[in-house]
Amino acid sequence: MVLVFAFLIIGATYASYALLGVTTDTGTMFSASLDWKKRSDEMGRLFPQKQDQLVAVIDAALPEEAQQTALALAAKLRDDHAHFNYVTTPQTDPYLVRNGLMFLDPKALERVLNTTITAQPFLSELAADPSGRGLFNALNLIALGISQGQADLGPFHAALDGFATTLQHSVSGTPEPLSWERLLAGDLADLGGKYQFVVTQPKLDYDSFQPGGAASDAIRNAASSLPFVQSGRAHVHITGDTQIADEEFATVAEGMVAGLLGSLVLVSLWLILAVHTWRIIIPIIITLVSGLLLTTGFAAIVVGKLNLISVAFAILFVGIAVDFAIQFSVRFRAQALPDGSSPGLLDALEQTGNETGHQILVAAMATSAGFLAFTPTAFVGVAQLGLIAGFGMLFAFICTLTLLPALLRLFRPTSGHGKIGFAFARPVDVAIRHHRKPILGVFVVIALVGVALIPRLTFDADPLHTKNPKSEGMVTLGMLMSEPQYSPYTVDVLMPNLDQAATMSDKLSGLPMVHDALWLGSLVPADQKDKLPLIQDAANIMLPTLLVSNPAPAPDADALRTAAAKTAAALGGVMDKLPADDPLRRIQSALAHLSQADDQRVLATNEALVRFLPMQLNMLRDMLQVKPVAISDVPAQLAHDYLLPDGRALVEVHPTKDMKGNRALHTYVGEIQKVAPMAAGSAIDIVQSAATMVHAFVTAAAAAIVMIAIILAVALRKLLDTALVLAPLLLSALMTVILIIVVPEQLNFANIIALPLLLGVGVSFNIYFVMNWRAGIKLPLSSPTARAVLFSALTTGTAFGSLAASHHPGTASMGRLLLLSLACTLVATLVFVPALLPKRPIDEE
DSSP states (O other), rough: OHHHHHHHHHHHHHHHHHHHOOOGGGGGGGGGGHHHHHHHHHHHHHHHGGOOOOOEEEEEEHHHHHHHHHHHHHHHTTTTTTTTTEEEEEGGGGHHHHTTGSSHHHHHHHHHHHHHHHHHHHHHHHHHSSSHHHHHHHHHHHHHHHHTOOOOGGGGHHHHHHHHHHHHHHHOOOOOOHHHHHHHHGGGGGTTTTEEEEEEEOOTTTTSTTTHHHHHEEEEEHHHSSSHHHTEEEEOOOOEEHHHHHHHHHHTTTTHHHHHHHHHHHHHHHHHHHHHOOHHHHHHHHHHHHHHHHHHHHHHHHHHHOOOGGGGHHHHHHHHHHHHHHHHHHHHHHHTTSSOOOHHHOOOOOHHHHHHHHHHHHHHHHHHHHHHTTSSSSOOOHHHHHHHHHHHHHHHIIIIIIIIHHHHHOOOOOOOOOOOSOOHHHHHHHHHOOOOOOOHHHHHHHHHHHHHGGGGGGGGGOOOGOOOOTTHHHHHHHHTTTTTGGGGGOOOEEEESSSHHHHHHHHTTTTEEEEEEOOGGGSOSSHHHHHHHHHHHHHHHHHHHHHOOOOOOOOOOHHHHHHHHHHHHHHHTGGGOTTTOOOHHHHHHHHHHHHHHHHHHHHHHHHHHHTHHHHHHHHHHHHOOOOOGGGSSSSSSTTTTTTTTTTTTTEEESSSSOOOSSHHHHHHHHHHHHOOTTTHHHHHHHHHHHHHHHHHHHHHHHHHHHHHHHHHHHHOOOHHHHHHHHHHHHHHHHHHHHHHHHHHHETTGGGGGGHHHHHHHHHHHHHHHHHHHHHHHOGGGSSSSHHHHHHHHHHHHHHHHHHOOOOSHHHHHHHHHHHHHHHHHHHHHIHHHHHHSSSTTTOOO
């Protein structure tokens, strides 16, 4: 028998190695035949550039530093064809930059243009000499205006204050670059968001546990060589669906080895306490491992690729199969001849088989039926889990009744120890039988409370809530989610043409929970007839002085010192006309010190002051030369995100605020679906997947109970006995509902496997007690069966406890809910079942 299993295990192991894979794609957990899943998959097919993205988010002290870091990083990554399919910097697209002024609303545009026109004399000096010398000469004009009483510096107070701070830092030996974008635009500089993005689509290596890991490392290596990153002025963070999926494996694996070792130590302890000898413990472990390997080989052949839920079949198998093995082994140790002596090994094995074989068979069949009931559902994740675990229970039964006895025959443990139950539980048995009616009354009340709380159960299908919030991808995503345009809860609506897309965008934009509904026309500035004349008027004033054919050459240190001294003297002459807190006072003092500084400090100051000036002047020239634009002018690289070759047009919707709560998310999706029933997108996927999961579990749970009831009715042949097994099963489920609400513990797609496990473990424990009662066994809590049930529960609970200690929120929630459901099952089996069993004449009072 051992040789037969050795060959089977070798075959199963080879099949697992050759055929079995794992995917972190949560999209594979639902049937492709579902309407919402079809729309989601179709969107992925039509817009592949939006799938599997890896996004570098640049956070810098100044907007220019972020922009230059993004451009430099993108340039490096574009040359890396080994790791990336494409690399883009959407915010630096020339079309968007050139039309930047026209994307402002009219009031903001007037504000910027007025400030720019007022600063025209100042900017003309800088255009002619874009250096510290030109800047100091421009300050001379301010001093002249003050002396003549013609300078209104109110609008420039914030800009001069920022300039004064930069100048002081530079003179003191700690130079910091000056942001000309903020100097000219003020708070409007951050209107498009404070971050810059480099969006990539990596080449994924599916043979690795982290398919995008090599691309992520490439981004980090490229970023580490950039000047602003090295100086600490800019930081590059990585997020995107690829990064978050990769971190899933890393987080799950974190601490797994230590948890597994600790779990094995505790499991070994429980087995020692249960059966007292290594000659039985080793056969139990070998039997468990053999059954698990056979089940894994079955999964490799039948399923091929596991998902994030079906990968947990090993937990379910060990949690229930260990019960079969412990039941057999504890009963084996308890065998005794009528005269109280110990039987021989073979006789003890035969008696144990006669006593437990039919009980384990019924338990295995009922448990298997409970799991298999999930197989036909559209929730593929649990359907796979049900299929694998369902057949796994049959493998566990076969191993327990064939391999385990064969191993016990080889290891030759001492056979038969008579009474091996819990003698101390005898008074508890008697007390429960004496007070069974009050006890049953308490459980009836508990059951009614559980029924009343069922409507309060909610299901959170948001995959982001099961991920480690401290991982880089999730931390970075959290940084972005305060801005609606970066929200991951988007909705996509595909319309037949651009005209209908425009109409749909208008309808969706008016919804209370919608921040914006972008379509291709959103890339064309609105109100151009009103804005263009304003910009052209400003251009007529500004461009003649900004378009300088031969700007002055860069000055040396002596020229800078001379200019600084001249300006300090000019400002010193108007100090009496300046308020005490005027930033020009600080500027004058700093320039006076600069005029006496060494060459290194003077040149460093010049670099800090005007490093970003040429870039800003070029942007201003481009934006002032803007022309009318139409949809046809939108570049192809931007248009292909919203327009398909066949003319169909996409409308992309973003919510008004964070969608962290289920209620807000459902309201947001509900509003949109009333207007656009055929919408798709991540927000739709989350809401619809939750509905699919709930429907699958309700349907499967009902089918499982019916199938289990049929199996029990056939095996037990009495309606009462069948009800005695099912009643505690339903009670444990209702008690679990109470704990989920009270603790509280949120149901999600990671911990939902606790529910089929509840069916499996609960029906097994209950069958043993009811069938023992049918066989005339008295005092169930002091019997070997109770000992086996308790240590089986402790062994299973230890495995679940290691999950609960995981750093991965989804895995930890799975462990917690498994522990809660196991505790409820144990209470129902050890307290409710003894009270529920009808009295017989043979019962002791």
